[in-house]
Amino acid sequence: MPEAAAASALVARDGQALRLAAVGVAAHRQGLSAGMTLADARARCPDLATAPHDPVADSRELDRLAGAMIAFTPLVALDPCDGLVLDVTGCAHLLGGEDELVAGVLAAAGYTVRHALAAHAAAARALARHGTGHDVRALPVAALELDERALSGLRRAGLKTLGDLAARPMAGLAARFGEAAVMRLRAILGEAGSPITPLRLAEPIRLETRFPEPLARTDDALDVIEELLTRAARIMEERQLGGRRFRVVLHRSDNVRPRLVVETGQPVRDPAAVMRLLRERIDTLSDPLDPGYGFDAITLAVLGAEHLPSRQIGLESGKEDAEDSIAALVDTLGVRLGEERVSRLVPCDRHLPEKAQGLVPAAQARPAPWPAGGETPPRPLLLLDPPQPVDVIAGVPDSPPQRFRWQGRLHDVCLAEGPERIGAEWWRKRGGHIPGNAGDTRDYYRIEDGKGRRYWIFRSGLFGETPGPRWYLHGLFP
Template identity: 55%
Template sequence: MRLTACDPAAVALGLAAGMTLADARARVPELAAIEADPAADMAWLERIADACDRFTPGVMTEPPDGIALDITGCAHLFGGEYGLLAEVEARMRRWTGHLRHALADTPEGARALARFQTAPSSSEAAALRRLPVAALELDAEAERSLRRAGLKTFGDLADRPAEPLAARFGIELPDRLDRVLGRTGSRITPRRAPPALLFECRFAEPIARADDAVAVIGELAQQAGAEMEEQRKGGRRFVARLFRSDGHVVDLAVECGAPLRDPARIMRLFTERVAALSDPIDPGFGFDMIRLAVPRVEPLAAAQLQLEGGSDRAEEAIGELVDRLSMRAGARRIRRFVARDTHIPEQAVLALPAIEASAPMLWATSDPGEPPHRPIHLFDPPQPVEVIAELPDGPPRRFRWRRNLHEVSRFEGPERIAAEWWRRAPGDPGLTRDYYRVEDVRGRRFWLFRHGLYDEKPAPRWYVHGLFA
């Protein structure tokens, strides 16, 4: 077991990450060691990154312990870069006592400065040149050979031609060097793609009631609605982020089946969402910023008033109902059906969330004069039954299902459905099914099948796959 991280007190005692635990215990007998939990560390970093969303939309996590912010065009909102830094320092004090930060032209430069700078310098370029080669974060081997060659700082490396360096210390070195020194441009990849539309409201005094916060979302929805009206767009997804003053962030997201911009309807979805939360919104010491993002917009023509509630009005009302039910129960619970082109009965119908609107399609049915050939209830998986048949490969005579004996009085079949050899996994026997429509003496109609022909399998089993009307 080795130490993965040490606090400042441990460092002062001469301990360092990478030391074995036994060694550290021998030096400091009263050492308090806690097992490392990388998942919790990552979750913590993500939460800090969420809180950093208030500074800029371009936030990237650098696991295990770094965050890069793209502050291009954002700093003036906080009174310049120094104002922004002061704000970051004040906010981060809540999360951690050890904060190191740096501003640079490239994310790699800022990372190197934040982690390896030891003394202040007059300019960014000078500071970068004074960095130790360790800031390149190469593997230990390459770093050692650099030191042996007498190349200790970036300044030693910066003016040398790239080819010999690459030849001797690996192809990565010149590339990393250029990135850190800002010779090649690089950008951060934000955790979230910037939304199409963003509206926010900051408060001088945090608001401490959840209802008030929801009301603010309503005001932002009004703004969003007006903006989308102008652009002739509608949103398919709305995300409200509530920034608590202690750095905690609450996300509320709603989705709808058709583009939407009516603020009242957006708010109805948000109200459903809030009502469906398993634990209610905890305002803590209050929210000091609320933001409404519309990540996805789609074209939506201007609404036309209709004297009579036309068909599209009805469609809209149903869409609204579906949105509301989906928001409350979960989108996958409210479904619409799509036919698929396959003979396997349980795969012939796909149930999709109704909110993901799909084009209506035609359903294949048997001839109108015929009785239904597909059951109305389908068991998935099929339920095993014990069948007595007159002939081994003949129709069922009687069968036992759920402990009840059913005497077959009418039957039709078999309808033979073979496995789809073109989709079968290799090694899968792919048994043929013989389906029978049967009616028992009490008039119940079942869909039974024998799984496998006699030449495919010694003793094929019977199943009931569905119930007819």
């Protein structure tokens, strides 16, 4: 986690309990550690700031850091879920020595990290995770990362450090604590190999076609681009990838290189879909795509790609066709109007209705699945901002409305469903939860009037705790 002044931690659910998955520097200094329950952590640090743990985002960030480390050594290996192993043999002198190399790596990481240098990977990993010095023999037996039963047996036998284990016969240790303990000990001590599996960066998808005679017609160039897209599609299909960003460079004879760049909201490898976007891009150019004295070469590069498994076409492909049509429409509008002008609603980690979604560029969003036909959404698609006050008549204080007046018109309620109670986000307030302060609590009702029109109405506040709770109309159902 990035270093911050306030104590912070990531929280994950473990069964019925919430536990700390990772802690920041300030939280660690206050005695908090990963695996501790959130209740115990709050007791020690009442001002602890928490956020949900996202293992997928952690994995992506670790992959990004691994890519950044390629600048220092070509041999970078992942040590999931929060570590990297770098083989810097023969690389330190290029940066002025080991100290300069370590400083460069830490600066490129941008995080507060634990690091260690050693002659081999197993020792460096053990020192970084379990030690504070350079002597592997002084490491605790926990550096072997055995199960808790084996570690307890080692401690009961008086073996507290790796040096204590190294002084004992290996055959006896293997017979009593298992072969895994001996193998890991020998690897950390350097008596056994500890090879790493470096990341292999996928070969970029870049295709080029050169012509013995310059192409003088734009249509001929478009035919060549389509052929390049077909070849790129075969490569992406073999790798189970789909392109998100495509760049075409046309090399003219007079050394002018016009470029065409298109992005898609979803990974695609259909040449026809990309060609449609490229033609739209050409139509939006202020200057036409002039071949001049002709094109000597054309290059195609897939700048961004994501995993896209092969999809089997079912007998009922109406849903898939609808989703593909919507994605194609979004991509076309993005090319015509600009990617930043086409937005999509995405869910946010907030339970208040007016804050449960946000607008992001459609090319960056991951569209949510559409509701199946016939399903009635529990909340309306149209929300009023801000909610409009209404006058309500109810049979008893906590019952749903029987009649309400909105915009000067009186509506009789025929059907009502609810309430759905939504509390205030007390954890975002400075004072936290204050018992008896229920002024922001909302009771939502789905109601229908005599003409079949459906509304989403809520009461702000609870009777007996809030003087004079008010009613508001928040949304309209289709």
